[in-house]
Amino acid sequence: MAFEEYKNLWVFVETEENVAKPVGFELMNPGRRLADKLGCKLVAAVVGGSVQDVAKTAIQYGADEAIVVEGDEYYQYSTDAYGKAMSTIINKYKPSAMLIGATNNGRDLGPRLACELNTGLTADCTGLDVEDETGNMIWTRPAFGGNLMAMILCPDNRPQLGTVRPGVFKKPALDETREGAITVEDVHVAPEEIRVKIVERVEEIAELVDLQGADIIVSGGRGVGGPEAFAAGGEVYELAQLLGATIGASRAAVDAGWIAHAHQVGQTGKTVGPKLYVALGISGAIQHLAGISGADYVVAVNKDTDAPIFSRANVGIVGDVHKVVPELIAAIKKQRG
Numbered sequence: 001m002a003f004e005e006y007k008n009l010w011v012f013v014e015t016e017e018n019v020a021k022p023v024g025f026e027l028m029n030p031g032r033r034l035a036d037k038l039g040c041k042l043v044a045a046v047v048g049g050s051v052q053d054v055a056k057t058a059i060q061y062g063a064d065e066a067i068v069v070e071g072d073e074y075y076q077y078s079t080d081a082y083g084k085a086m087s088t089i090i091n092k093y094k095p096s097a098m099l100i101g102a103t104n105n106g107r108d109l110g111p112r113l114a115c116e117l118n119t120g121l122t123a124d125c126t127g128l129d130v131e132d133e134t135g136n137m138i139w140t141r142p143a144f145g146g147n148l149m150a151m152i153l154c155p156d157n158r159p160q161l162g163t164v165r166p167g168v169f170k171k172p173a174l175d176e177t178r179e180g181a182i183t184v185e186d187v188h189v190a191p192e193e194i195r196v197k198i199v200e201r202v203e204e205i206a207e208l209v210d211l212q213g214a215d216i217i218v219s220g221g222r223g224v225g226g227p228e229a230f231a232a233g234g235e236v237y238e239l240a241q242l243l244g245a246t247i248g249a250s251r252a253a254v255d256a257g258w259i260a261h262a263h264q265v266g267q268t269g270k271t272v273g274p275k276l277y278v279a280l281g282i283s284g285a286i287q288h289l290a291g292i293s294g295a296d297y298v299v300a301v302n303k304d305t306d307a308p309i310f311s312r313a314n315v316g317i318v319g320d321v322h323k324v325v326p327e328l329i330a331a332i333k334k335q336r337g
Helices: 022-026 028-038 052-060 079-093 104-117 235-243 251-255 286-291 321-335
Strands: 009-013 042-048 065-070 097-101 121-125 127-130 137-143 148-152 160-164 182-185 216-220 246-249 276-280 297-302 315-318
Touching: 009 022, 009 028, 009 052, 022 028, 022 052, 022 097, 028 042, 028 127, 042 052, 042 079, 052 065, 052 182, 065 079, 079 104, 079 182, 097 104, 104 121, 104 160, 121 137, 137 160, 137 286, 148 286, 216 235, 235 246, 235 276, 235 321, 246 251, 297 321
Parallel strands: 009 042, 009 097, 042 065, 065 182, 097 160, 121 160, 216 246, 216 276, 276 297, 297 315
Antiparallel strands: 127 137, 137 148
16 A cells, blocks of 8 residues: 555544534544644545535634535435545545544444445544654554553554544634635435435434533532432532533443433543533543543542542542532532622
8 A cells, every 4th residue: 555645634524414513623623733743734524415614614623624525415414425425535535544523423434434445443532643753643542441541553554544532622713714725526426325314313312411512510420329419409410500510420320220321421421521520429430531531620529538530630529429519519609699
């Protein structure tokens, strides 16, 4: 494989019904850093029904240029249509690497492209870098059940593909004066080539719990004691209400049936990046710490002095959640007058 033919770093900006998913713009943050380090262009790849406005926004978030594929068949995601569109433009322009958001659709598209392009895919990444000597991407992801972080390379094939969890990176600043070339590629898929169609969409609780867009999250773990902590009158619920926060939970709390999976934060839940993350009775296993890597400020309450969560906390309170949280609530109310 002639690697010199492959150049530039791409970010797949996912859309659904012509609206961009936030993760595509989040990936402009590490994408810009890595493209500058490699001395190459950062290119947004956008597929949808009518998405040139999305391409312009991607450039304002840091892309140098954008490649767009438009058509009615791309208004809603399908593996067949998006797989053909993306593999066509990848084979034409030959990017060295591409970042894909690890959404439901991204997790479907990534393996499809890896198979069609005969290359590797690193899934659910939480860290990105490049080797100075070779220019190979270094994909970092939790491995072996989250007990360690693996650094994975794809040295023998191009393009290098990786999916990155939403919420790991924050969107860069939007620069409305930033401009770049937008190239529209004429790629279409016949109706008979699209073998799966959406018959009905049902809104589930997972769509109503916006952990990834929350500025403040109050999460409960095994240490909160039971489902009553998440219900009205419970410590997690009351503190979340007072702070205007979204309620989160650790895997232990979800597995115990105390709260729905839609609230789970961590490797097997949502990766979040709030301004404030409050962890109540959460020990802080590596899977959970990976899920809060993007949080600006972490406050932890746990009665175990050696709990791993304290290694990530900006403020750590050693004590019983049932005693500490009511005092926190009282102090906040007093502060607010």
